[in-house]
Amino acid sequence: MNNASTLVTSRPDRSLTVTDRVARGLGWFSLGLGLAEIVAPGRLGRALGLEGKETLLRAYGGREIGAGIWALSDTPAPAIWARVAGDLVDLGTLAAGLRGGGDDQRRNAFIALAAVGGITLVDLLTAMKLSAETSENKGEKGRDYSDRSGFPGGVAKARGAARDFRTPPEYRAAPAEEPRRVSGELEPA
C-alpha cells in the first residue's frame, strides 16, 4: 500500500499545477497567433520584412492552431514540445527577415526575434516540467501485483464458485453447445 504524501508534493489539495496553467496560456497564445497569421499574413509579413512569404506565414498559422488545440487538451506536453520545435523554425525565418527590408522592418524583426526567443525559453521550460510531471510511472518499472488474486481461497477454488447464480432471463445468450435446428426441428444432441 502506498502513501499519497510521498507522491504528491506541491499543493495536494489542487489538481491543476502552475505548469498546467502556463501550458493553457501558451495554448490560447498559439490559437491567437495562428489566427493572426492566417487572417493577416500580408500585414505581418510587411511588418517583419517577410513580404512575399504569405503562404509560409499561413502554414505557420495552421501549425500554431494545431499546437494550440492540442495544448488545451488533457495531454498538453507533446503540443508544447511541438511549439518548441516551431519556435526554432520561427527564429530561423525571422533571422532571414533581418537581412532584408528597411530599417523599420529590421527593427521589427529584431523585436520579434527577441520575443520569440523569450517564448521559446518559456515553451522549453514548460515542456520539460510537463514531461517530468506527467510521464506515466515516471520511468519506474511497473510494480508486481501477482500476489493480489482477490480470491482468499485461491483461483482454482474460485473458478465456478458462483455457478449457483442464475442469469436473469433478459441477459441469457444461446448456450455454446445448443443443438442445431434443422428445418425447424431440433437435431438430436
Added chain:
Amino acid sequence: MKALVWHGKMDIRCDTIPDPEIEDPKDAIIKVTSCAICGSDLHLFHNYIPAMKPGDVVGHEMMGEVVETGSAVSKLSKGDRIVIPFTINCDECDQCRRGNYSLCERSNRNKPMADKVFGHATAGLFGYTHLTGGYQGGQAEYLRVPFADGTHIKVPDSLTDEQALFLGDIFPTGWQAAVQCDIQPTDIVAIWGAGPVGQMAIRSAILLGAKQVVSIDRLPERLSMAEAGGAIPINFEDESVIERLNDLTGGKGPDKCIDCVGLEAHVSSHLDSMIDRVKQMTMLESDRPHVLREMIYVCRGGGVLSIPGVYGGLVDKIPFGVAMNKGLTFRMGQTHVRRWTDDLTRRIEEGQIDPSFVITHKASLEEGPGMYRVFEQKNDSCIKVMLRP
C-alpha cells in the same frame, strides 16, 4: 465540510463548503468514512462528460454512517453503516421494480434536460453530470442520500470498509459486465482494460465459471494483477491482440468480449486511435471507440459484447455491418447496483472474493486532488485510490 469540488477541466480542489441538509423527507445524511476515485471520475476530470458545472462535488463510490434521516425514511437509523450505490433509485417506479435501477424514472431531478438529450431520462447519479441529476458526490465528509430507503446497502459488521466499499460501484459493475455475457463453462471471455472495473470483471468471469479469461492492457502492473486473478494477459504494446486472441481460441475468436475501457481508449500506434484523438480534440467526435471496433472485429460470430465502460456521446466509424453480419449481441448500461449487491455481499462474507485486493493507494481527502493526477497518469503503479475523509 471539506469536499472535492470540480472547477473545470483537470481542476479539482479540496474546498470547504456548507454541510448537506435534509431536503426531502426521504433523504438521509451520512458521514462518509471511506470513498474512492473511480475511472469514470477521470472522464469528468478530463471534461469528456457534458453538463458538469463549476462547484459540483464529485465522487460516486462511498460508504459511511447514517447521522440523520428524514421523516419518511423507514429502513435506516442513526448509526447504520451503509455503502451508497452510485445509482439513486426510488424502489417504486416501473424500472426499479424490474431491477433496472440505473434507469429509475423518478430519481433524476433534471428529467426535462435528460429527456431532451437521451430521449428518456436515466436515473440520478451521485457526483456526476447534471444530465443525471447533478447530485452532490461522496468525495466529501458528508453526503445527502436522496430516496435513502432504496439507495443503500447495509454492511455486515464482519466486513471492513476496504472489503465493502466497492459494492457501491466497481464490483457490481464488473459483475454485471460478466452477467450480461451469460457465461457458459465452455466460454472464452476477453476483457479489454485491466483497471479497477476490468479487474472486477475478471474475478466475476472466473467466479461464474468461464473456461478461460483473457485480459488486454498495456501496463505490466495491471496485467500482473489480472494474471493473479486467473486471466491470461495480453500486452497490446508487445503483441497483436487479434492474432493472440485467434491463437488462444483456435481461430474462432472469444465467445464473449467485455469493454472495460470506454471513451478514453489509449492512443496507440493504430491509425484509428490516432484519428479518434485528433477528432476528439477538435470536437468532431466525443469518444475514442478503438476497443469497440476491435471487439466487433475479433468476437466470435453469434457472440456477446458487454460494455460497462462509459461512453459519453458520439462515436465514429463503428463497423456496424460487421456486427450485423456476425450476429453479435450488444449489452451495456450503467450498473443496476442494488440488483446484485445482496448476492455479492454474501459472496464476500463467504470468502469467495475479497474486493480489497484492488486498492493500491490510500490518502486523505485533502490529498484527493493530487491523487487524481497520480491515478490519471498511472504513476507509482496506481490502480485504485481509497480516500479517508
